Amino acid sequence: MKSTLPMNKLFFALFLLFLPGSLFAKFDFNANCLKAYGLIFELKLNAARQIIAAEKRSNPKNSIVPLLENYADFFQLLCSDSKDEFERLKGHKNARLDQIEDDDAQSPYRLYAQAEINLQWALIRGRFGEQFNAAMEIKKANVYLQENTKKFPSFQLNAKGLGLINAVLGSLPDGLMKSTLSTFGIKGNVKTGLAMMQRLATGLPASSFEPFYEEVVFYYAFVLTDVTHSENAYAETTKYVSRISDTSLLKSYLKAYVCAKRGHNEEAITTLGAKPTGPQYQSFPYLDYLMGIARLNKLDMSAAAHFNKFLQSNKGVSYIKDSYLHLAWIELISGDGKGYNQNIAKVKGVGYAIHERDKQALQEVAAGVPNVGLLKARLLFDGGYYSKSMEILAGIKAEDLTAVKDKTEYYYRLGRNSDELGKWDAALENYQKAVNYGKGLKAYFSAKSALSMGKIYMMKKSYPQARTCFNTAINMKGHQYENSIESEARDSLKRMN
Template sequence: MTKFKDKVKHRWPYRVIVHLNYRKQNFMPQIKILNSKLSLAVLLLFLPGPLFAKFDFNANCLKAYQLVFELKLNAARQMITAEKKMNPDNAIVPLLENYADFFQLLTSDSKEDFNRLKGNKSARLDQISDDDAKSPYNLYAQAEINLQWALIRGRFGEQFNAAMEIKKANSYLQENAKKFPAFHLNLKGLGLINAVLGSLPDGFMKNTLSTFGIKGNTKSGLAMMQKLADALPKSTYEPFYEEVIFYYSFVLTDVTHSENAYAETMKYAARISDASLLKSYLKAYVSAKRGHNEEAIKTLAERPSGSQYQAFPYLDYLMGVARLNKLDFSAANYFNKFLQGNKGVSYVKDSYLHLAWMELLSGDGKGYQLYAEKVKSAGYTLHERDKQALSEVMSGAPNTGLLKARLLFDGGYYSKSLEVLSGVKEAELGQLKDKTEYHYRLGRNNEELGKLDEALEHYQKAVQYGKGLKAYFAANSALFMGKIYMKKKNFGQAKASFNTAINMKGHQYENSIESQARDSLKRLN
């Protein structure tokens, strides 16, 4: 979108005739331009607006949309307010207002903001549903608003309402795809719903949606999103590219745990403007999750800053995690900065856990205990990382050698992690949990370094030691064994390993591990 940056300040000043062809075989509308001197690329940016009088995605709206995705929310809201005054009947405005609320809640993670803003939903949907039913933006906008609120509600524990909103969004998008098969923005929401629900573990959300016949298909969802990501730069819907990549990268990283998540994210994010703070977040998050720690630190250090950007305390937390993953204790500054600026419900316990670890690694047992008490008393347990943090301090202080190896592995420093593990003697590990983790860490590092036979040997020992433990090491070892056997085309052993992972119950991350194992079994079958 950067190439259009200075060209969206005014409405389209020239006459354009747009011929729509909504046959299935045509991916986008056909266009005829009367002024041949004008660049086609510039025209395409303005195409969504003139199509429908009451859903006017004009230059002002497109600029506001761009500002939202750069996380310049104040400027975006100002433009939305101005558009509302000039065109009070423009039904795109409530959709843009919802985008701004969505990203405010994503960045603030504030329950107070959530309780204040969620009341806006109904009025926005009413305005849109009463407007032009012949426009593909009618059902699409209603679906988007429902889907955005479903994603946010999940962060604050409102699972039932989230399930109902996903049901509505799916219904609207399915109907819109039938009415307007060439309106391919439908693929964004349908792809996201299918990918997420197809990988959803057994539980309240999955069971609730299953009663309505909504099950999802991860493979189909990914295919939809990838198709859209590839097609948008060459289409009239290019301005929506950044949003599609945002969701696509999230699905690859957190839903399907794809080995290609980092490479795909870097490839697709390359054409997004460096002025986008959302781009920095996306690149740093995926880099940190996929073991590219130095890239995460570099991205966060060079991220755009200034009063025009929305406050985003999570980025300080992420920098703290990345620095500690290379055993850089300046990480404490970033965790403390996060805790001071944070108004949200997530990562508080986990931040105190990381601060406790630094005290332990520095040899200060009392300091560790002080922060361990903070883990128990502060924050919430809505996020999985905070649940895990509480579970870990309740289990007692970790072995420092295993802790160092864990951190280095998480940062992608696999050889250094193995060096640390070489100094840990299994015979000196008194607890069964520590013996299990020891072999799990050896397995993980060897696998990442391509030593698959060594990895299998250690994973097997982790499974033997840890079958009855609440720690996730044994179940995750069985899962990774299955994936290695799939690579080796030993499908019988792969199936047995995945079933072993599924049959282990009552451990940490049970739903996530079981979900991945079941998805792998589906691919085997």
């Protein structure tokens, strides 16, 4: 006799047959996963990990889980900057990739998730000096995303990683990572990358991918500020973070960071003072360092307390030498020579020389004791207090500056302030003097002056002069910030062409 299913089981089987296919997919970005993802981007990592662990127990084959676990590790390392944690957590990468790779090839999340994990580790490895491994991970991510775009052209999130890769690689100076990726035929385009990320940030709120908005804005702000050094970084970041909840500590970080970098110092201080706090948030010592920078940039000596708080709570490898340098400057400005020397000794003997700021701190120490007037003018300029910086410079006579470095910096500072105040003829005159005086110095003043002259000439549509200045900046070697200045000059030449 032919066997038959009971009617209730038959009905259930037919019901399942006509359900949307996404409910069967092992890549299930369900409500729990979306909740965990949102908490990660508020930097509430402990709560996010609890939800991820619960999802893993109830749905062990859901391959969104290893992606979320990697997100949590990525932001933990971003906040802690800990080498020990990095060594411990990076061992999880391959197992996560294996689970994802073996899953549903018909889901757009399969290749996307593999690309994301590789990109996240590439960004973290760069912080710890693993440039070759980072290059290999960028290569893999690029391959996955290109393939995913062909298979799933309507999957908008592909543009996030591809935009980031294009922008970063398009602005890379010559070096190990660029040469490694060039070997595989991978080259970026800054303009293309920025356009992709801007379109995504603009379009996501009205799409089904709206939950990924904060992540896109995070990377877009990073690229504008640190990669392309865009003049629009502050305006763009402020516009896009406005719709992110104030309960997000990541929002506070993004906004304060961009404000501090782009001369909106008072807003940076206000943002950091109002940041959300509590045990639910991931510890983020860097924010104390950033507050110290912002306070000192208005010559507020209470900055010392913030640098000391950072040094006490920090378990990472970055900004230690730079913090002691700033503490030394505070003592110098306050007239305490002994305190200055004690902190300078710590710059030399404590911390690591991996991050660019810490490398520069060592170079600053090697250059000798700074001129106090020029130091004040520099700090005020960095904070966006251009008129106050000019007042300090007005009290300094060029003929009294006997050191070539000091005289070069004096004209550079005059040029920079004039530039920001819209006095471009005065800026060009002083920049040219800085270029003339500072050729061959390890200080960045001459190269940065040439770069800034090029930008003014480009704005004036004086393209031959602009091209000459950008090439002058590129041809200056062996100075501070050589990579970033050269990268910016090359990018400017490309945009002009």
